[in-house]
Amino acid sequence: MPVVSLIVPVYNVENYLSSCVDSILAQTCTDFECILVDDGSQDGSARLCDAYASRDARIRVVHQANAGVSSARNAGIQVARGEWVTFVDADDCIHPEYLQLLLTAAETHNAQMACCSHQEIAEDAPLEDKGHSGTAWVLSGAQAVTEHYQHSRFPFTVWGKLYARSLMEYVRFPDGLNHEDEFFNNHVLLFCSTVVLITESLYGYRLRQNSFMRTTFSKNRLDIFTVNHDAFMFFKEQGLLEVLPFVAKEFWRRFHHYGRRAVKQHCLTPAWERQLLSYCHDLLNAHFPPKHPLIHIFVRLFVSPHGRPIFYWFYSKL
The missing domain is CATH 3.90.550.10 (Spore Coat Polysaccharide Biosynthesis Protein SpsA; Chain A)
Known part of the structure; x- marks a missing residue:
């Protein structure tokens, strides 16, 4: 062999x-x-x-x-x-x-x-x-x-x-x-x-x-959120708790970078938006109590033209 x-x-x-x-x-x-x-x-x-x-x-x-x-x-x-x-x-x-x-x-x-x-x-x-x-x-x-x-x-x-x-x-x-x-x-x-x-x-x-990786942004790039969410849930299941804050922070960085581009280029279908919001809720529940009002507000900041400074302020606190 x-x-x-x-x-x-x-x-x-x-x-x-x-x-x-x-x-x-x-x-x-x-x-x-x-x-x-x-x-x-x-x-x-x-x-x-x-x-x-x-x-x-x-x-x-x-x-x-x-x-x-x-x-x-x-x-x-x-x-x-x-x-x-x-x-x-x-x-x-x-x-x-x-x-x-x-x-x-x-x-x-x-x-x-x-x-x-x-x-x-x-x-x-x-x-x-x-x-x-x-x-x-x-x-x-x-x-x-x-x-x-x-x-x-x-x-x-x-x-x-x-x-x-x-x-x-x-x-x-x-x-x-x-x-x-x-x-x-x-x-x-x-x-x-x-x-x-x-x-x-x-x-x-x-x-x-x-x-x-060098072509124009497309909806296929949104798979990164599925991979990132899978990592968070897998590490949580395996008890690797010390890495979870960093996995979550990387998710938010990607969320703002890719999410805004997806909206601008009309790649975010209703089905993908629902999936993405579900991922966001899962990760935010790790930082806030379930159903906290900030969760619903935060996950929609990336579509707002005024959301960038608020997003980065929150991101810096994670």
């Missing part, structure tokens, strides 16, 4: 896929399998996946009808045989020592998750070798959650991370939901006794103009 399973969801990335797969095949750690999950690509990506698999036995291909990145990653997890799992987006690339350095960090610190830094690269630019510092930051999974929501110092992407395969027994990516990385990490981290973050920039995140 391979030591590491690299899972690469593939959808219409014909122009970038070779760069990605070539960077995987160039790894100094050679004991791996690369699982390319073709998510119903309509360009030449599927043929390219099969061509790579025919040339290297470490590459396996899964073909499926288009179902989204979460479904593709889940399909990869389902067939993964490695002791460790890492996710690479098909338009990105990794440093030749990506696997080796993450494995060494995980084994040295007996961690269930190892993370590295990343560098942003232009569409046609290569990944730079910025050297190795050997510096590591070791913390528990619960501390990593707190660092993310309180200080934004722990990244919640799934790329740039090495996960113990055993963690996949507890959670999968949510089908049909954007911001799936945050959902996945929220649930996985609580099963990690130790997490290690190394400072080396081993992952190349490619900046593409048509990627989801």
Whole structure:
């Protein structure tokens, strides 16, 4: 069995896929399998996946009808045989020592998750070798959650991370939901006794103009509220009470930032508004007694042109 399973969801990335797969095949750690999950690509990506698999036995291909990145990653997890799992987006690339350095960090610190830094690269630019510092930051999974929501110092992407395969027994990516990385990490981290973050920039995140995070605001961005609300309720259920104020505060920041944009761009349907108000009531009930009159007032401030200073005053007090 391979030591590491690299899972690469593939959808219409014909122009970038070779760069990605070539960077995987160039790894100094050679004991791996690369699982390319073709998510119903309509360009030449599927043929390219099969061509790579025919040339290297470490590459396996899964073909499926288009179902989204979460479904593709889940399909990869389902067939993964490695002791460790890492996710690479098909338009990105990794440093030749990506696997080796993450494995060494995980084994040295007996961690269930190892993370590295990343560098942003232009569409046609290569990944730079910025050297190795050997510096590591070791913390528990619960501390990593707190660092993310309180200080934004722990990244919640799934790329740039090495996960113990055993963690996949507890959670999968949510089908049909954007911001799936945050959902996945929220649930996985609580099963990690130790997490290690190394400072080396081993992952190349490619900046593409048509990627989801760089496109114009749409109603799909509102999924962040579902993910944020799920985090609050999950951590409350698991007894991680110390992080709840920070999760709630991040919800209000997003509420004002995305909520106002949703209203201005007419993305907030009546159904979404009802759902959003329900989330707000759940989180506000953690700060006020149930049915407190301030709850109803506060959840509607973001639609008012005069609500911004009042909102930020309240936000600063949380």
